[in-house]
Amino acid sequence: MELSGAEILVHCLKDEGVEYLFGYPGGAVLHIYDALYNQEDVNHILVRHEQAATHAADGYARATGKPGVVLVTSGPGATNAVTGIATAYMDSIPMVVITGQVATANIGSDAFQEVDSVGITRPCVKHNFLVKDIHDLAETIKKAFYVATTGRPGPVVVDVPKDITDPNIKIPYHYPKQVNMRSYQPKVKGHPGQIKKAVDLLLSAKRPMIYTGGGVVLGNASEQLRKFVRTLGYPITTTLMGLGSYPWNDPQFLGMLGMHGTYEANMAMHDCDVLIAIGARFDDRVTGKIAEFCPDAEIIHIDIDPSSISKTITVDVPIVGNVADVLDDMNSQLELSSKKPNKKALDQWWKLIESWRAKKCMSYDRNSDQIKPQAVIEILHEITKGNAYVTSDVGQHQMWAAQYYGFDKPNRWINSGGLGTMGFGLPAAMGVQLAFPEETVVCVTGEGSIQMCIQELSTCLQYGLPVKIVALNNRYLGMVRQWQEFFYQNRYSHSYMESLPDFVKLTEAYGHVGIRIERVEDLRPEMERAFAMKDRLVFLDIVTDQTENVYPMIAQGKAHNDMHMSPYADLPQDPERELS
Amino acid sequence: MRHIISILIENEAGALSRVAGLFSARGYNIESLTVAPTEDPSLSRMTIVTTGTDRIIEQITKQLNKLIDVVKLMELSSGSHIEREMMLIKVKAATMAQREDVKRLADIFRGHIIDVTTTTYTIELTGSGQKLDSFIEALAEHKILETVRSGVSGIARGEKSLQI
Secondary structure (H helix, E strand, C coil): CEEEHHHHHHHHHHHCCCCEEEECCCHHHHHHHHHHHCCCCCEEEECCCHHHHHHHHHHHHHHHCCCEEEEECCCHHHHHHHHHHHHHHHCCCCEEEEEEECCHHHCCCCCCCCCCHHHHHHHHCCEEEECCCHHHHHHHHHHHHHHHHCCCCCEEEEEEEHHHHCCCCEEECCCCCCCCECCECCCCCCCHHHHHHHHHHHHCCCCEEEEECHHHHHCCCHHHHHHHHHHHCCCEEECHHHCCCCCCCCCCEEEECCCCCCHHHHHHHHHCCEEEEECCCCCHHHHCCHHHCCCCCEEEEEECCHHHCCCCCCCCEEEECCHHHHHHHHHHHHHHCCCCCCHHHHHHHHHHHHHHHCCCCCCCCCCCCCECHHHHHHHHHHHCCCCCEEEECCCHHHHHHHHHCCCCCCCCEECCCCCCCCCCHHHHHHHHHHHCCCCCEEEEEECCHHHHCHHHHHHHHHCCCCCEEEEEECCECHHHHHHHHHHCCCCCCCCECCCCCCHHHHHHHCCCEEEEECCHHHHHHHHHHHHHCCCCCEEEEEEECCCCCCCCECCCCCCCCCCECCCCCCCCCCHHHHHC | CEEEEEEEEECCCCHHHHHHHHHHHCCCCCCEEEEEECCCCCEEEEEEEEECCHHHHHHHHHHHHHCCCEEEEEEHHHCCEEEEEEEEEEEECCCHHHHHHHHHHHHHCCCEEEEECCCEEEEEEEECHHHHHHHHHHCCCCCEEEEEECCCEEEECCCCCCCC
C-alpha cells in the first residue's frame, strides 16, 4: 500500500486506535486535513481555539486513561497549544500533539506561520520530534505514542513539515507493532529488597500515614491501594490529583492534604512517624514549609520517576516502579508477613486523629441568606449521586469542588493541579463527554475562569455535548481576592470583575440553555431542573457569597500544623458565638 | 563541589539543546560542556563539568537520565578518572626576549608551538584545567592575544567504561 505522508499520518492514528482527534486546520496541515476528509475511523473534533484542543484531549486522557491526540497547524496553532501541553506535562497526562510545520526547505527562514515548535515546547514535553523524512514518519508516530503512554506519562509533540505530507509523494506504509528505544527503558517492577524494607518499616510504625497522589490514578492502582490501606488499617490522605483513588466517605480517609487540605490530614502528616508516599511528588502546595515537613517521620516513597524521589524531601526508603506493581508486591508481602500492625499504638493514633476530625474543619455557614459555594457542590454531589465526571478550572471553585464533591472512583476528578490553568475546565469536559456520552459531565468553574475558553460553547453545540456548567459567580477572582484579604490587607488589586456578561444570554446566543440562580431557595430546584435536561448543555450562573473563603488554609511557606481555620470549625452547634 | 558527568546521548539534532535547556530551566551550573560523536556515529559523548551539593548533583543525574535521548550516564568524579582539557593560546612574540621566554615556558609546560609568525606564537597545551590555568598565569608578563579552551573531557581509569 503506497500512501502519502498525510495518509500515513491518518493511518497511524487509526492503527493506534485513536477515536478522537482534537484539532484546528491551517496552512501547514492542509494535506493532513485532506487525508482526514475521506475516512471515518478517526473522528476529528473542531475546537474554537488550539488551547481548547489540547485541554479536550487532556480531559479525554484523564477520564479514559488513553492518550489524547491533537492536531494543530504551525506557528500560532502550535503556540496556542503550548498552554495545554504544559498543563498535561505538569500532571503527567499522556498526549500526542501533532503540529504542522513549514516545508523543510523553509525552516529557519522566518517563513509565514513559522515558529520553532520543537524548541518552544521542549521544556514542557516528555519528548518531541521533528520529522525530516517521510520514511521516518510512521515509526516516529509509534515512538510518540510509546513514550507518551509508558513510564511516567506525558505529552509528546511531533512536528511535521508540510512537504512531508505532500500528496504527490507516496511510499509503502507499514505501522510498526512495537518500538524499542535503547535510550528509553522505563522500569516497572520495584526492587524486592526495598519493598521488604518498606513493609518492615510500615509494620513497625506507631503513627503511620499514607499519602497518595495522581500516580495512583494514572497508574490504575486504585484497587491495589484500597486493599493495601484496608489491610493495614492506617489513615490515608490524597493530594488534589489523587482524589477518587480512595473512597471519600471511608472512615480511614482523612480527606485531601496540603494548602487547602483538612485539619485532620495535615495534622496527621505533621505528627506521623512513618509516612508512605505513593505516586505523589511532594509538591510545594502539599508540603508547606519543607524544613517542618513530617518532622518525626521516616519516609517511604513509591514513584515511577526516579527524579521525583528525594527532589524536595529526602526519603529513607525509595522504591522506583509502577505503583500498581509495587503495591501488588507489598500486598502479598503483607499477607505473608508474620508481623502485624501495632494495634495498641494504632488505636491511640486513631484516637488522636478523631479528636482532630471533631474540629469539623469543613464547616461553613449553613444558615446564610446568600448562596454558599460549598452548598452548591454538596447539592451537586447529591443530584449526581456522586457519579459525575467533574472537571474544574482554577481557583476557589476548584478547591471547593475538590473538598465537597466527594469522589468514590478514580478518573472522575479532572483538574489542572500542577500548572493551574484557568480555562481548562470546559474543553476538558468536552473531551470527557465525548469519551462517555452517557455519563453526566460537570464543569465546575468561576465567572473568571470560564471566560478564558468560553468560545468552546460553540464546539459543544456542534457536537451535541450536554456538559453541565456550574459557575460559582462571586464577581471576584476569588482565590486572588482571598490572598489579597489575608496577605495584602484587603487591597483588592484587579481581582474584581466588572462588566461581567449576561451569562444566560451569552449561553443562549451559543444555542444552549442558561439559568441564573440568585436565591438560596432556588438553588436545589433549579439545579435539579438543569440536570434533568439530559441532552442539553446548561450553564448555571450561580450568584454566590462574594466574600467566602476556602478553609482550612496553610499560608505559603507555613507548616502543616499552622492553618487558617474556618470561623465555623469546631463549633458546629453554635457558630454565632465565635463570630460575635 | 565540582563534578564531572559523562553522558552517552543519541547523536540527533536537538540533543545538545535538551541538555543545555535542562540546566538553564532548573538553574543548574555548567562550568564546561564538550560534545562530539563516538566511534559509533549514532552516539555522542558529552562531558559536563558542574558544581553543586550532593543533592543537586543527584537531581542533575536523575534529570539527565530522564531525557529520552540520554542512553547512559556516569558520574566520573565519583571514581578514579582522568580528565584533560586542550587549549590553544596565541601570544605576542615580537622581540627575541619574548620569543625565547614564551618558547621556554611552552617547553616547561610540555606545550607545542603550532603556529609561528614574525610577531606571534600559537601554543597548544593539553592537561588538567589547573595546568592550563597555571600556564596562563605563567604568561602574565606576555600579551595574550587569544585563548581557546576545549572544556574538560574525561574518562574513567581502569576497566570501567561508559558503553552500551
